[in-house]
Amino acid sequence: MGEIFDINAVFTSIPRLLEVLPVSLQITVISMIVGLVFALLFAVIRMKKIPVLSQLVTVFISFIRGTPIIVQLYLTYNGIPLLLKFINQEYGTDYNINAVPAMLFVLVTFAFNEAAYNSETIRAALQSVNKGQIEAAESLGMTYLQVLKRVIMPQALVVAIPPLGNALIGLLKGTSLAFVAGVIEMTAKGKIISGSNFRFFEVYLALAIIYWVMTIIIEQLLRYMERRFSIPDSAQAVNRGGWFSWGRRGI
Amino acid sequence: MIKVSNLSKSFHGNLILDDLSVEIEKGDVVALIGSSGAGKSTFLRALNCLEQADKGVLDLEGFKVDFSTITNKQRLELRKQTAMVFQHFNLFQHRTALDNVKEGLKIVKKMNDREAAQIALEQLEQVGLSDRAHYYPKHLSGGQQQRVGIARALAMKPKLLLLDEPTSALDPELVGEVLQTIKKTAATGQTMILVSHEMSFVYEVASKVLFLDKGKIVEEGTPDQVFNHPTSERAKEFLHNYFRNKTGNQ
Numbered sequence A: 001m002g003e004i005f006d007i008n009a010v011f012t013s014i015p016r017l018l019e020v021l022p023v024s025l026q027i028t029v030i031s032m033i034v035g036l037v038f039a040l041l042f043a044v045i046r047m048k049k050i051p052v053l054s055q056l057v058t059v060f061i062s063f064i065r066g067t068p069i070i071v072q073l074y075l076t077y078n079g080i081p082l083l084l085k086f087i088n089q090e091y092g093t094d095y096n097i098n099a100v101p102a103m104l105f106v107l108v109t110f111a112f113n114e115a116a117y118n119s120e121t122i123r124a125a126l127q128s129v130n131k132g133q134i135e136a137a138e139s140l141g142m143t144y145l146q147v148l149k150r151v152i153m154p155q156a157l158v159v160a161i162p163p164l165g166n167a168l169i170g171l172l173k174g175t176s177l178a179f180v181a182g183v184i185e186m187t188a189k190g191k192i193i194s195g196s197n198f199r200f201f202e203v204y205l206a207l208a209i210i211y212w213v214m215t216i217i218i219e220q221l222l223r224y225m226e227r228r229f230s231i232p233d234s235a236q237a238v239n240r241g242g243w244f245s246w247g248r249r250g251i
Numbered sequence B: 001m002i003k004v005s006n007l008s009k010s011f012h013g014n015l016i017l018d019d020l021s022v023e024i025e026k027g028d029v030v031a032l033i034g035s036s037g038a039g040k041s042t043f044l045r046a047l048n049c050l051e052q053a054d055k056g057v058l059d060l061e062g063f064k065v066d067f068s069t070i071t072n073k074q075r076l077e078l079r080k081q082t083a084m085v086f087q088h089f090n091l092f093q094h095r096t097a098l099d100n101v102k103e104g105l106k107i108v109k110k111m112n113d114r115e116a117a118q119i120a121l122e123q124l125e126q127v128g129l130s131d132r133a134h135y136y137p138k139h140l141s142g143g144q145q146q147r148v149g150i151a152r153a154l155a156m157k158p159k160l161l162l163l164d165e166p167t168s169a170l171d172p173e174l175v176g177e178v179l180q181t182i183k184k185t186a187a188t189g190q191t192m193i194l195v196s197h198e199m200s201f202v203y204e205v206a207s208k209v210l211f212l213d214k215g216k217i218v219e220e221g222t223p224d225q226v227f228n229h230p231t232s233e234r235a236k237e238f239l240h241n242y243f244r245n246k247t248g249n250q
């Protein structure tokens, strides 16, 4: 038997775990982007109070918020094959249930989970933009899309970045549940490694360190974005490049 | 000439504008006065469709719209030809003073950046704020913000400028600079409708005064006619109360 704690096992695990970091990142990034698109859609449906759709979205959001994500993963994992079976039966199609990649279950679940949580954030951010500014833009003769793009979105973004950032960090950590659907991301890989070298603590410690570092990096990026998009505290505007200088070139 | 005919608007069954008709000559400075809730803001907002009027026709130097059948395209065109200055300034908080003034030029008038910047700078100079061009609104005083608001509106070269109580959200010591700017604008021949409770300023600057009460114009004429020789009971009462409070406060 070796020593009680093998620091080497920690260091040797890190590169092996990092091999599947792209899988974790892929789930995070794709789910977040797809989730945000649906979140915006849900937010607009609820803001415009579109009949039927609005009620459906409300129920859906309530359901997602009221159930654990691991249960949602199980539901998708078992539900999509059932759905395919049903479609095959009804329409005489021949979709191969086993050919559905495990990753798809995971992406669908996480994306809709994010959509449900973030749609409230987005709705609040869009509604936080002062109505007077919207009227001022309209009174200049801007179309609604121009107002959305030039006045509402840039200001809503500043409000939405911190909560969306938290959601992103939560999502990254949440990807550790993807093993439920058979996707080998970092946590699943950790299970495999430790199952063969029996250095459970060391491997999970390595895993924890990787998640932590990733989270810190994301936090820094978010802080940078927040600074960049918000109105500077000093009176004289410095030319910071980036979004808000779009209209400032040439002066 | 600008002609408003038979403008009506109600909110939840309450008639706020009651079949109003007004004629304005080019270069007129029309002051709209009346007690709170008379419908002054609603009138201005109906003119550029921030509030959808129930009926009425506007003839803006030949550009005609019927509010009851107005199309989206007409609405945008109408807004392009008018401009509004708001009580609470409503500057775009995420843009500098200069970018606030450039916004309509670039996005609505499709000017290139250089042209827009040039006009915007000239306009800021007109309101005495060249040195604040790169300040964000939150770093400007109320009076400065309102002057940017006026510059933003004037940059669009509107046929009709609408000002809704442009000084009533300001600290008393900042009112003067904004009134000065409005006076200067009036002197350029800019046609405008001004809602204001600053009666002495109205008296000084207006070429025509309208007294609005319960959605109707009950008194109309030169400042001298309306202030010194009002004929309607409501106008007499309103002015009497106004000047009594004014002297009472001193």
Ligand SMILES: Nc1ncnc2c1ncn2[C@@H]1O[C@H](COP(=O)(O)OP(=O)(O)OP(=O)(O)O)[C@@H](O)[C@H]1O
Binding pocket: B011, B012, B016, B034, B035, B036, B037, B038, B039, B040, B041, B042, B043
């Ligand atoms: N969006 C709205 N919905 C319902 N009622 C409204 C709305 N806007 C205005 N009103 C009502 O219309 C009436 C006229 O309002 P308006 O703001 O035009 O008055 P005003 O003359 O500008 O008054 P003030 O001097 O206080 O600004 C008021 O009774 C007000 O409550």
Ligand SMILES: [Mg+2]
Binding pocket: B040, B041, B042, B164, B165
């Ligand atoms: Mg008003």
